[in-house]
Ligand SMILES: Nc1nc2c(ncn2[C@@H]2O[C@H](COP(=O)(O)OP(=O)(O)OP(=O)(O)O)[C@@H](O)[C@H]2O)c(=O)[nH]1
């Protein structure tokens with residue numbers, strides 16, 4: 001499917017293809033293998049693809065988020081993290097563990113359910129919200 005999507009995008013001269021994979025538990029080996037396959041298929045259709053592989057982590061996730069990110073990083077060579085649900089009470093401290101253990105940057109944050117609520121990550125804002133000013 002990602003193969004066809006890239007082909008269609010190329011024939012329409014599109015700049016970006018976003019492949020949104022279905023959520024899965026990192027403990028499900030066959031589904032993690034499927035994820036690696038999506039990556040290999042994209043690579044086969046277009047040199048250098050996928051240019052980004054982002055894992056979406058809910059800010060309310062505790063230490064399990066680190067294990068999730070580790071397993072996903074092994075399956076698909078992650079390039080970054082999207083940290084969602086920062087509009088709730090969770091401050092997203094798990095991002096620190098992921099950044100230090102896996103050397104992965106947070107690239108986007110989610111602060112609500114609207115399209116405009118997906119925003120670039122600002123390290124200063126994040127640090128202030130985490131420890132207070
Ligand atoms: N408040 C808030 N809600 C969010 C945020 N991000 C996602 N949601 C909501 O959480 C719910 C699940 O979001 P999805 O984007 O469907 O989650 P998903 O991980 O793609 O789920 P699957 O594709 O089923 O694995 C939806 O109701 C979203 O609107 C966020 O940053 N803040």
Ligand SMILES: [Mg+2]
Nearest residue numbers: 020021022023
């Ligand atoms: Mg989804």
